[in-house]
Amino acid sequence: MEVEARLRKIFSGAKIDLLLIKNGSEQDPNFKYLTGFTSGTFEDNFLIASRKKVSVLTSELEYETALSQAKEGIEVVNVLGSKKNFKKAISVIKGKSIGVNGNFLSFNDYNKIKKFKPSKIIDISKNLTKARLVKSEEEIANIRRAVSITKFAIMEVQKSIKAGMTELEVAAQVDFVMKSLGASGNSFDTIVAFGKNTALPHHMPDQTRLNDGDLVLIDTGAKYNNYCADITRTFVYGKSNKRAEEMIKFVKSVQLMAIHMLKPGVDAYIVGKKVKKYIDSYKGGIYKGKFIHALGHGIGLEAHDASVFGDTPYRKIKKGMTLAVEPGIYFVGFGGVRIEDDVLIDKNGAIVL
Structure with a gap:
């Protein structure tokens, strides 16, 4: 440094x-x-x-x-x-x-x-x-390590969860695995939501128990050498849930589209507006008004390092930025889907960390 x-x-x-x-x-x-x-x-x-x-x-x-x-x-x-x-x-x-x-x-x-x-x-x-905003090689290495810890922890917990577990129990497992892998702590309090709770973007885990066919949303981030990760995964537990699975497939495709649009010189705020317009117009508007937050944010020493996707002075994308990209759709009373990954902007575009 x-x-x-x-x-x-x-x-x-x-x-x-x-x-x-x-x-x-x-x-x-x-x-x-x-x-x-x-x-x-x-x-x-x-x-x-x-x-x-x-x-x-x-x-x-x-x-x-x-x-x-x-x-x-x-x-x-x-x-x-x-x-x-x-x-x-x-x-x-x-x-x-x-x-x-x-x-x-x-x-x-x-x-x-x-x-x-x-x-x-x-x-x-x-x-x-x-x-x-623009990270050094040392900072990027720390963020990359935080991301790898976070992704591995989510995968491990996803393999081990069982019906009847509470959201709090799953959140505790995620935190334990991250620390066992070398995280110094959490970037923020881990969010775990089951079923209808997934429609609330910042639902905090409680005693809700997991049922077969539930949507499961885990939003968490490890901290490594002060630097943060912010990763969200949504999946269906157990038996098939066609509506939920279609939502997950759609949000994944939207995230991929958004990531491909992120390049040096591009206005992140405009990217966010384009993504929202696409979601609102999809299949005659079946998801209209259901994307209710920004497309993402900066990531670094803070989980929300800068409001890059807002109408702010930081919206022009530069090489060396690290960003979280998190499209989502939410239906109160049914559930929601959010997929979030952290990316590094290089000279040619965005690289998923």
Whole structure:
């Protein structure tokens, strides 16, 4: 990981002197992006970066953990246990134009930072998101590993599930297999839905039991070296379910069509609109209005790394982007189908990871 290269991407076009990242009870993803730390919680820690260097302001609790992971260009300072030392360390922002992540920084922390009298506090969340859009080879390798863990876990669990199991039991199995394969955790809480519950895109697993002929939807993602996967599979358990099987076949074909459309220079938002139009018009409109979410999103340090398929500044596809592609159709009272894969954009198009 080249710290200076990442700093150049962030500071490019940002009219700031320093970047300040403040963690809360969870880490800002940009703290992970600039440090590469995979161990430690760093709750309420600070990161101050210039164009050349990153300083992590931490406490005795995390100091050795941070020091053992610090790469060239990263300074670790043990100051959070002393008000005097902390004030001295953070005084570098006085009179300076400070960039912050407005998507993460709390209002209370914003007011705390103001007390140290920077000349300006500027939200550079768009710069931060843009900097992380195109992935390095190291980042791609981590995402690829997270994806392979996730896909294997789903396949293993699919082979072992039995009628009478609950959604919660299946979700627990998925999580266990992913961790046994080297995942450091989950990208998000695993979604498992049976039968009618599959019509609810973000249904959380409960005590619903699996019946023969049910639709089964598993949406999960392993995390590996901080990087996320996001994979969804939908299948029919046991006896044939013709309507559900036709839906699965159709959604798979739509996903393949969408993936073939993703190339450098293409507008992802327009791709999403074309896919929705196709779904709405299929066979006289049998699925009209049943595709109720975006075609996908960026994937990286966060499961939803950037809203690439929305009407956003990030919609133009570039080589090196990693995207999740997830068409779906949903019938309340019957069930839903979603198929999701993560892809890498290379010079010729999208490669399924």
